[in-house]
Amino acid sequence: MNREIVFIVYATDIERSVEFYSALLELETDFVSPRYVTFALADGVALALWTGNSAALAGAPARTTEVCLNVNAEEVMGLFKTWTDKGVDVIREPHQDVFGTTFVVADPDGNQIRVAPID
Template sequence: MPSPIVFIVYVNDAPEAARFYADLLEIKPGFETPRYITFDLGGGAELALWSGHAEGLTPEVRRTSEVCLVLTGGPDVIDRRFEQWVAKGVRVVSEPHDEAFGRTFVVTDPDGNLIRVAPVD
């Protein structure tokens, strides 16, 4: 059995970020403290939001990674998700377009962390 894996996203305010991700991904946190909140993604993977030991991280700090949500169903599904998220008020970095791996777009969370939507490989 493989070991669980946790993807940590540094945020300024963990509860605020958790509300954003819960609404955006339509999931509920599985573990919550004031500075560290996780979401069970299934298959032994979790998304963690952590506001501890992140001195100097502000929305202006350039992020070097991204969270990627992969969807089944083709380009129309990607475009519909984009429209749903824009209606929620996300900041758009890259509108839907075609890449070598398929249809994709990128938005940010309130701290500037990148969130990509792409098709399942």
């Protein structure tokens, strides 16, 4: 079976979100349309930004999902400094959790991005 897993993040402003994720994750886009843009993460895995369902963001008081970036444990704090130097909105400062040191930031639409160590 030929398939790809795509994680879709809703965005209200596609250009702003592409700029944010490109700078934050240091990725280039691999597919671009006026309302849908993807970043290849690995063979068969992509992160997509989509304005087609951005109305779901309006008035949403809480997010129940998040994108998680797993890095080597010794890189977590350095990434926190790099991202805060870029001015990201910090939702939760670095803290210890069951999987190690982690923190959470938000994209321009309030979608949560967690950084945690690789298991």
